[in-house]
Amino acid sequence: MDLKIGMQVHGRVTGIQPYGAFVEITPHKQGLIHISECHEGYVKDIHDYLKVNQEVDAVILDIDEYTGKVSLSLRETETNAKPVKKNHRKVYWTNHTLHLGFQPIAERREGWRKEALRNLKNQ
Template identity: 60%
Template sequence: MTSYQIGMRVHGRITGIQPYGAFVDLGDHQQGLIHISECHQGFVRDIHDYLSVNQEIDVIILDIDEYSGKISLSLRCLEEQGEPGKPVNLTHKHYWTNRNVNIGFTPIANQLDGWRKKAYQTFVTQN
């Protein structure tokens, strides 16, 4: 089991770079990934402009997948500084739904008839 926690600031070394992100060796046979969207604020055209292999960096742990053990890392979150090894409050959060509202698929169901009519009208006018 890993001793890492979401929000921890850790030190690592970049071991590989792909167009989608950089792999970071965190030590103790642990590896994490910095997605290209997490390497810098704003648009990143080429990850090589910000990172290079063997570069040593501090990163924040964004997420740890409990099933696969994959660790997602961020450089963007370093704006809110913390001591290495200590959890920090993350400013970057991923909320795909509003967990306080239990509406399920109701908004989609309410829109479905309108979407079908629009698709039908578009299809009829194009053919």
């Protein structure tokens, strides 16, 4: 199955943690429903909404192409939910092939300092 952001998927809850629920959406792929995506509004206890082995329909919010992690939402399936943008975007949280450290920050530091001083003078 080719997963895309905005796609509605059917799955089974395989585990619950205080921060969210893991859902098997294909035989070899799981997604996470964060506690904030279980229901519209504040959710004190995820167990009030989900149980292990419960079947759910969820919407794919995000796919991290580097790690393969899939973020899911139950809120998006509610009738008053705003639709998810269906354009696919790449998210790279880390990259094990690059060893840049603080180099990008060091390269931009002087420009940021000058910009901040200009902004102070203009106030």
